[in-house]
Amino acid sequence: MRLADEILITEEQLATRVGEMAAEITADTEPGSMLSVLAILDGAFIFCSDLIRRVDAPLRVGLLRMISITRGGDVDQLRFPADFPITGTDLLVVEDILDTGHTLAALSDRLMQQAPARLRTAVLLDKPAGREVEFKPDYVGFTIPDHWVVGYGLDSGGLYRNLPHITYVK
Numbered sequence: 083m084r085l086a087d088e089i090l091i092t093e094e095q096l097a098t099r100v101g102e103m104a105a106e107i108t109a110d111t112e113p114g115s116m117l118s119v120l121a122i123l124d125g126a127f128i129f130c131s132d133l134i135r136r137v138d139a140p141l142r143v144g145l146l147r148m149i150s151i152t153r154g155g156d157v158d159q160l161r162f163p164a165d166f167p168i169t170g171t172d173l174l175v176v177e178d179i180l181d182t183g184h185t186l187a188a189l190s191d192r193l194m195q196q197a198p199a200r201l202r203t204a205v206l207l208d209k210p211a212g213r214e215v216e217f218k219p220d221y222v223g224f225t226i227p228d229h230w231v232v233g234y235g236l237d238s239g240g241l242y243r244n245l246p247h248i249t250y251v252k
């Protein structure tokens with residue numbers, strides 16, 4: 083495996099789009115509503131930290147470590163962050179990438195069992211070529227071609243999360 087020479091999404095494009103997504107989320111949030119933002123780790127840690135700093139609404143952040151369903155993760159084994167309210171809240175799930183759709187579909191079903199007042203999902207990247215189950219996120223940063231992308235929090239075998247842009251491995 084080696085990194086492609088090509089940059090798919092530059093640092094500047096990421097900053098601009100994340101700012102736009104934050105503005106969309108702010109505009110869609112009822113004035114005075116308190117957001118509960120659930121960041122799916124590990125991949126979303128950089129995206130979420132940039133996003134929340136641009137959202138203009140009071141919010142709490144919960145960090146949820148989750149292994150993708152396609153790689154053996156199980157939503158029934160999840161340990162939700164302590165002191166992070168879900169029931170009755172204006173809940174925003176923040177994920178790095180939507181690929182097969184299994185992870186977000188299963189997580190959303192699991193979260194709905196806890197009856198949030200509202201559930202929205204923001205994904206930085208959407209890879210529609212990989213889709214196996216339908217899932218419609220509320221906010222999408224970029225739609226990308228069928229590559230294994232890395233950088234800006236996303237990894238290949240644990241590496242490349244620190245790249246400031248998005249590229250891919252070959």
Ligand code: IMP
Nearest residue numbers: 150180181182183184185229230231236
């Ligand atoms: P899925 O939608 O259930 O296939 O799961 C998406 C999860 O798989 C994401 O949260 C990532 O952790 C991981 N993933 C899928 N595609 C990529 C990729 O291109 N690069 C890095 N991680 C990916």
Ligand code: MG
Nearest residue numbers: 123124125178
């Ligand atoms: Mg992930």
